[in-house]
Amino acid sequence: MKDAKVRLYVDHPLGAGQSVPLDRDQAHYLFGVMRLTVGSSVLLFNGRDGEWRADVASAGKRAGELVCSEMTKPLHMPPDLWLVFAPIKKARTDFIVEKAAEMGAARIVPMQTEFTNSERVRQDRLQAHAVEAAEQCGGTFVPEVSDLQKFDRLLADWPADRRIMFCDEAEVGQATLDLASEGADSAGPWAIFIGPEGGFSDTERARLTSMKGTTTVSLGPRILRADTAAVAAMTLWQKTLGDWA
Amino acid sequence: MKDAKVRLYVDHPLGAGQSVPLDRDQAHYLFGVMRLTVGSSVLLFNGRDGEWRADVASAGKRAGELVCSEMTKPLHMPPDLWLVFAPIKKARTDFIVEKAAEMGAARIVPMQTEFTNSERVRQDRLQAHAVEAAEQCGGTFVPEVSDLQKFDRLLADWPADRRIMFCDEAEVGQATLDLASEGADSAGPWAIFIGPEGGFSDTERARLTSMKGTTTVSLGPRILRADTAAVAAMTLWQKTLGDWA
Numbered sequence: 001m002k003d004a005k006v007r008l009y010v011d012h013p014l015g016a017g018q019s020v021p022l023d024r025d026q027a028h029y030l031f032g033v034m035r036l037t038v039g040s041s042v043l044l045f046n047g048r049d050g051e052w053r054a055d056v057a058s059a060g061k062r063a064g065e066l067v068c069s070e071m072t073k074p075l076h077m078p079p080d081l082w083l084v085f086a087p088i089k090k091a092r093t094d095f096i097v098e099k100a101a102e103m104g105a106a107r108i109v110p111m112q113t114e115f116t117n118s119e120r121v122r123q124d125r126l127q128a129h130a131v132e133a134a135e136q137c138g139g140t141f142v143p144e145v146s147d148l149q150k151f152d153r154l155l156a157d158w159p160a161d162r163r164i165m166f167c168d169e170a171e172v173g174q175a176t177l178d179l180a181s182e183g184a185d186s187a188g189p190w191a192i193f194i195g196p197e198g199g200f201s202d203t204e205r206a207r208l209t210s211m212k213g214t215t216t217v218s219l220g221p222r223i224l225r226a227d228t229a230a231v232a233a234m235t236l237w238q239k240t241l242g243d244w245a
Numbered sequence: 246m247k248d249a250k251v252r253l254y255v256d257h258p259l260g261a262g263q264s265v266p267l268d269r270d271q272a273h274y275l276f277g278v279m280r281l282t283v284g285s286s287v288l289l290f291n292g293r294d295g296e297w298r299a300d301v302a303s304a305g306k307r308a309g310e311l312v313c314s315e316m317t318k319p320l321h322m323p324p325d326l327w328l329v330f331a332p333i334k335k336a337r338t339d340f341i342v343e344k345a346a347e348m349g350a351a352r353i354v355p356m357q358t359e360f361t362n363s364e365r366v367r368q369d370r371l372q373a374h375a376v377e378a379a380e381q382c383g384g385t386f387v388p389e390v391s392d393l394q395k396f397d398r399l400l401a402d403w404p405a406d407r408r409i410m411f412c413d414e415a416e417v418g419q420a421t422l423d424l425a426s427e428g429a430d431s432a433g434p435w436a437i438f439i440g441p442e443g444g445f446s447d448t449e450r451a452r453l454t455s456m457k458g459t460t461t462v463s464l465g466p467r468i469l470r471a472d473t474a475a476v477a478a479m480t481l482w483q484k485t486l487g488d489w490a
Contacts, residue, residue: 076466095340102473104465137467220349220489221321222382228347228476235480244465 004041004053006034009131009142014049014068019057022064031059043072045134047142050075075140078104079242080189082162083234084111086196087118087148088226095227096194097126101133101143103234104243108145109191111154114201121148155207162189163213167233169199171218190241192233194226249286249298251279254376254387259294259313264302267309276304288317290379292387295320320385323349324487325434327407328479329356331441332363332393333471340472341439342371346378346388348479349488353390354436356399359446366393400452407434408458412478414444414468435486437478439471 008030012020022030030036038056044066045051051073054066083100087093087110100108108130110121126145134142193208200208208214219232238244253275257265267275275281283301289311290296296318299311328350332338338355345353353375355366371390379387438453445453453459464477483489 098470099473102467102469103477104467137469139467218489220483222347222349222384224347224382225343228344231473231476232348232480235477236484238465239481244463 004043006030006036007043007045007051007135007138009135010044010046012046014044014046014052014054016068016070018052018068020044020054020066020068022066024062027060027062027064030056031061031064041069042066044068045073045140047134047140048075051140073138073140077141078106078139078143079238080106081234081237081242082107082109082189082191083194083230084109084154084191085194085226085230086111086113086116087121088197092225092227093118093121093126094129096230097129097145098133099227099231100234101130101139102137103231104139104238105143105234106141108143109154110146110148111151111193112148113151113196113204115198116196118148123147151204151207155211158211159189160212162191163215164208164211165190165192165233165237166208166214166216167192167194167219167229168205168208168216169195169223170205171216190237192230192237194229194233197226249288251275251281252288252290252296252380252383254380255289255291257291259289259291259297259299261313261315263297263313265289265299265311265313267311269307272305272307272309275301276306276309286314287311289313290318290385292379292385293320296385318383318385322386323351323384323388324483325351326479326482326487327352327354327434327436328439328475329354329399329436330439330471330475331356331358331361332366333442337470337472338363338366338371339374341475342374342390343378344472344476345479346375346384347382348476349384349483350388350479351386353388354399355391355393356396356438357393358396358441358449360443361441363393368392396449396452400456403456404434405457407436408460409453409456410435410437410478410482411453411459411461412437412439412464412474413450413461414440415450435482437475437482439474439478441471 036056038059040056041053043051044054050071052068053070053072054068057065057067083105085096097108130143130145219229255265281301283304285301286298288296289299295316297313298315298317299313302310302312328345330341332355342353375388375390464474
């Protein structure tokens, strides 16, 4: 059995003996770019059925077929953590989505705040970044990237049981709260809120801190860019309450 | 007194009444790009004397002069933490340097390992990224970026009192160590080691773990890219032993 070097997300059921057809792009990637041939092995995951080794059964320029042989990794669901962030410049927004997938967010929510410049995001492009990050980081799950949500609407419909870790720029220089000592160590749904450049508006800050399940957290004495803040906040959360604990 | 919107690093002494000459690039940026005029205020720092408000005394196309009025922030030295990393693709190496400066590294050390592709780095360009990150994040200190060091040479000359936080990819899936419970909560010099894509070689891993002051740390159950790992590792360190505590 050859060592599988390629790891690919497919939107198709996986299981022992399951055949997986390849579309044109996938065939081009596997056979044109990666030079795989019939008999080569790849690793597949679909976000639901774990990771499977599959062998190339047929290889063409525009199509192909893989057949699953054995499960190589069971499905590992991340904790129920959302990353809610205000989109910034294109490259950094891409990075935030990539980082959120690597760090084990269950859902990624772009949010339009008062100081957010972007009025729309390309959800399909961001979702593709999340898939690519999952392929890269060995995860078996792909977080869903939602469409851009308006801050007011998002909080108006907020699920009562989902706690909020509010990373408040205005807290810079104050001590970081210890999530665990805040009585936040119960399992359950959480969301991390990261503001835009310029931070949240006073109204937005008041709204966030008035929510019943909000814990305000400072991320150290320096101002972090949004992408840095997202990784730092997820590290604190995963280490204290998530699957790094 | 006008609100200073521009924050600038200068390699010049700062103090009350101190005159600071501007070179061509700085004059172009302040007067051409940012449209400042005589009487406008800026914030200056040089990595040694804290942050100072300074007023434009003369403004020209190729030169200019600022005069310091008052200190707005004392010098805040980060803890004595080095970030040692293996350079990767250009954009991601830039990101690692930027993130290290934001997260409060005292020194940034690019390192050539067995699986590192880069054989050289542009130290001057990376140093400029560290300066820019310090301008952006409100820090008063700029970490020094050293030249590319060979792994063997770096460890052969390693200072006996500098402890190592070794972020080992091979530890993925195991529990993260708690730095504090490792008896590592003494103040003192530390370095975080982040490997290249593909990780450290077996020889390098053995060398690192055999060092007297090494603590091996896992960064959760997913494989992180080097730039993500750098931020995550620095978050754990700053929160446990550094200036986030």
